[in-house]
Structure formats: C-alpha cells, structure tokens
Amino acid sequence: MSNINNVNSSGNVFLDLNKQDDASKTAAQEQSDMFMQLMIAQMQNQDPTSPADTSDYMNQISQMSMVESINNMNLTMQGMSNSMLSSQTALQASSMVGKTVYVPTTQAKVGDDGMIQGVMALQTSHEDVRVKVYDSTGAQISNLSLGAQAAGDGQFKFQLPEGYGAGDYKIEVEAKWGDDYVPVQAYLGRNVDSVSLGQNGVGMKINIEGGSVSFDQVKQIGA
Template identity: 35%
Template sequence: MATTSVQNIPTVKGASDAAAKAKLGQRSLGQEDFLRLMTAQLQYQDPFNPTDNTQMVAQMAQMSSLSGITEMTSTLKTLAARMSDSGTSDAVSWIGKAVLTESATATADTKGNVTGAVELDAEAAQVKVEIRDAAGNVARAVSLGGQPKGLVDYQWDGKTNDGSAAGAGPYTISVAATDKNGQVVKARNLTWTGVSSVMPNGGKPMLTLSSGEQVLADSVRKIA
C-alpha cells in the first residue's frame, strides 16, 4: 500500500476576519492560539504517520506552562500596582512634616536658624560649608574640621561673619571636603524642608517641598 503524504496543510478557518486582523500586530502566542494550532495539527496530520504521543504531551505541558506564566504575570502586575498605591499612601503621611533631603537651597525656620547636614562618602580631614544670601553674597563660611563618613549635622543662626542678620533668604549652600592627602571627598548638602504635597510617580512618590522643589520620596534621609 502506498503511503499518502500531506504536501499542503489547508488554512485553518473559523475565526472571523476582524479577529484575524486584530492578531496581525500580536507578537506572541496566547493560550487560544496554542489550542487552535494543536487542533489544526491533529486535524491535518498524516493518518499513516500520526503525531507521536510524547510530542503531544510535551505540547500540552508547554500550553500549561504558558497559562501559568500568563496568570503569574497578571498577579505580579496587580501586586506592583498595590505596592505603588501603598508607597504613595505612606508618603502622604509626611505632609506637614520636615524631611532631610539633598538640596543646595535652604530657608530659615521661625527662629531664624538654618538646619542641615553634610553627607560624606568617605572620611574627610577637612569639611567646609559656605552659605550665600539671596543676592549671591557670602553670608557665612564655616569649617567643620575633620569628620567621619556619613552625615554631619550643622545649624546656622542666620548671622553673617560680622554678626549681622543675613536676611530672609533663601540661601544657597555649598560644601567641600578633602581627605588627609588633599584629595577631594565626595560630599553633598542636605537641608531640612517641610513637605507640602505628595503625588504618585510610577511607584516612586514625588514630594513637593515648601521651598518649591520636587524630590523623590526614596531620596529622603530622615523625617521629623
């Protein structure tokens, strides 16, 4: 008996033209596509050379795996959305509080003091802080001496080097640090500023500070 070979597999029909067009832009197969292909394979297989059972089991396992991955992806997206909402809700509780965050701009509190910190990436033999008033003039230059790695708190009473009031501000603060060999140590100024509002930002809440600046919630070092 001669063996019949299948040269051309007829096109599987059953889905509407509209559904077919909707699939044109799809780059990956879904569970329905998998089932449709398996059905076509069974329908048009060579009756004298049917699909091996082992292959069928492997394909069923792939379909099951695809379904599981799809469900897991959906679950992870839901969890990510909930975590994002939770992060924003937590940050909302900061409204009205003061946060310590990186900024070169500072304003005085009700007593005329400016409180902040210098953040050092390594131990420094010399740390200097320079404060300029709203006009750009140097209001105060202070040496903090040698300091360890980490945060170094400071407070300025709003007075210039000659003891007079520096004005209402806002002030611009710059820091410089060097190690015992005179090499630059990376440092940045941190200021205490009130939080005015919070808005969602793709899982990372954005804080609007009383100074008008906007910073990410995860950039906050301390909350008071």
C-alpha cells in the same frame, strides 16, 4: 531626624516588581506560542499513512488550556500584588506630607529662628569641613568650621549671625583635601507639600517649595 539612606533601594523595588510583571507576561505568551508552533509542526510532518490519534490532539489541546489557565492565574495574582503594593505606597507617601526632606541643593530657606540644618555626603574622612553662607546679595556672612569629619553622611546645624533672619541663603560645604578645600554635596531641608505617585507607586515625586524631586534624591527625612 530619621535616617533613610537606603531610599534608593526602596524606590527600585517598585521598578523591579514592574519588570517582573512584564517578564511574567512575556514568558506566558512565549510558552503559549511555542506550544502552538510545536503542535502545528507535528501536524504538518505527521505520516499521512499513519495519522496521529485524534485523542492525542485533544489531550495536547487540554494541556495547553491548562498551562494558559495557570499562567493567567499567575498574572491575576501579580496584578493583585501590585495593587496592594500601590495602596501601601500611597499610604506611606501620605505620611510624608508636612515632614522635612533633605534634598541636594545649595539654597537654604531659613525661618524666623535663623537656624540652618543640613546633611553633607563625605566619601572619605577629612581633617576639616567648613560651611560658607552667603546672603541674597552674594556677600559671605559666615564661614563655620566643623572640624574633622568621618566618611559618611554627616549633619550640621548652626545659627545665622546676629542681624540675619528669615530668608533665602546660599550654602557651600567644603572639605579639606591636602592643602586645598574641595566642594562637598550638601542636602538642605524642604517641607513636603504633597506627594505624586506614578503607576503602581513607581515614579514617586516629592512636591516641595519651588518644585519637586524624585524619591531617590531624598537623602534623609526629618520630623
């Protein structure tokens, strides 16, 4: 199972690039507006008895055109960069189809092998962590102790009790805290059916059985 715990930061790269693109467009427009305002103010406040040389205005207009050309070139390059980024993201997204992603849920979809696999997010270390399993009727069928666990993202894998096979089961992960047990966020596997991309790769949706999740909700990606 490959660990991609930093998927959040990867998703934010696309958001940051979009923000930079918008910022570049805004800055270019502000520079152009400021230049025009200064030029108009200069014309309005010039001395009528000693007007500015026409060539000075022509030089200023030429400078303004040059600045706008550079800004437009920057925007074009930014657009090309976003297009390449979108293509790269689409390629990466397509490679996820058919793989298993671990998403926050309590509902485990168990196959014929009767195996349950998941990831648990522990903020601190605990002297014991246990996993409870409930069947479709709500009856508890298993209470597995995983023993002491260190802080971080831990994995668990176990076989259902004899007599239980493929189907939907509810999973609860609890960590010992003092004399009590407290709930722990569990991430269970789902097969990726397809991936939907937003503009420039932003807003990626992972389509799984029963719905979809955003890319930043994925804790890990498995084979």
